[in-house]
Amino acid sequence: MKSLTALFYFFLLLSLAEFLLTWSNSEPSINSYIGDAGKSLIGVDIVNSEPYSASITEESTTPGTFFQTYSWDYEGCKWQLTLPLDNELYETYKSRTRNRDYDLFASDPYDDWLIKEIAEALLSLSKAHGLEERQIPEFCISFVQSLDYISDLESSGYDQYPRFPYETLYENGGDCEDTSILSVAILQEMGYDAVLLELPEHMALGIKCNTGYKGRSFEYEGSDYYYLETTGSDWQIGEVPEEYADQPVNVVPVYRRPTINLDFKAQCAYSKKEGVVDINITVRNVGSERAENATVYVALQAEDKLSLWDEIESSSITIEPDEVFNYTAKGLTVPAGKKFRVYVQASGENLVPENITSEWAMI
Structure with a gap:
């Protein structure tokens, strides 16, 4: 009888141990909680603890590389x-010209790798922690809203000094156009239709939303784009700061396109018969897309602006974003005693033609 009782308790304890083991293994792990969102994130580590965090890493780091952590509430x-x-990459961005439209800072192709990683990290964090679809844009912008507000005058000494997204992240802040540029770049990478909203003394972004949103929106090409503030914190889609509520808004679309900046210097040799003009032209693609089959046309215009004393055109070339092409037009002639001016135009397969002229001169 005692042996039967002992055997009964042995099997009871064995069953209890098996139950406890099965129960503990059925608790969801962080991987099961994240699901496919976490598994698809390359190079990002998501930790299910306070604070929720993501880290973008590189396979190898070089001298001058450091890691910067951004913290915010949502x-x-x-x-x-x-x-x-990277310090060196930051200095490269600082050396690039500011003489380009705001949207070209947002669509710049050279920081695509980082914007893509940020977008994937934020999207995975939002899905892993159960945010609703309509919360995701606000969550992403809450990251940007947490950056420090730094005026252009304070940081650069200029009244207007727009920054590339990489610069804003490196400096951990910027003013309204800097945070709007960064926000649009991230949201577009995530698949949202976003634009810049330009006000007289301010900039924000607009995001195309499904029906059901309240607040202020702006129509552009048949779609409504809802205002989203990128400076300060806790701004919701459609909510406009009181000081900007009645101001006019210009919608600025953001897309890849080549854009040319032109500059030239001319030298003239004189004789009693004619003048011989050499012109050195600098063509810079400040756009975000390659300029295809671009040509440079140079002419010496007569005073009526219709007649030409001489002209020349370059062969077609391809100009990558931020690449410079130098072209020299040599030996253009103009009769002595005649007025003329230099006319330079750059055009191409996917280019809006750009032209500049000199002042009028006489040989």
Whole structure:
């Protein structure tokens, strides 16, 4: 009888142990909680703890590379994102010309790798932690809203100094156009239709939303884009700061396109018979897309602006974004005693023609 009782308790304990083991293994792990969103994130580590965090890493780091962590609050939770940044790359961005439209800073192709990683990290974090679809844009912008506000005058000494997204991230802040440029780049990478909204003394972004949103929106090409503030914190889609509520808004679409900046210097040799003009032209593609089959046309215009004393055109070339092409037009002639001016035009297969002229001169 005692042996039967002992055997009964042995099997009871064995069953209890098996139950406890099965119960503990049925608890969801962080991988099962994240699901496909976490598995598809390359180079990003998501930790299910306070704060929720993601880290973008590089396979190898070089001297001058460091990691910067950004922390912010959204919906009562703390979030973190860690990015690899590079001193030398930052200096390269600083050396690039500011003489380009705002949208070209946002669509610049050379930081695509980082914007893509940020978009994937934020999207995976939002899905992993159960944010609703309509919350995702606000969550992403809450990251940008957490950056420090730094005026252009304070940071650069200029009244207007727009920054590339990489610069804003490196400096951990910027003014309204800098954070709007960064926000549009991230949202577009995530698949949202976003534009820049230009006000007289301010900039924000507009995002195309499904029906059901309230607040202020602006129609552009048949679609409504809802205002989204990128400076300060806790701004929701459609909510406009009071000081900008009645101001006019210009919608600026953001897309890849080549854009040419032209400059030239001319030298003239004189004789009693004619003048011989040599012109050195600098063509810079400040756009975000390659300029295809671009040509440079140079002419010496007569005073009536219709007649030409001489002209020449370059062969067709391809100009990559931020690439410079130098072209020299040599030996153009104009009769002595005649007025003329230099006319230069760059055009191409996918280019809006750009032209510049000199002042009138006489040999």
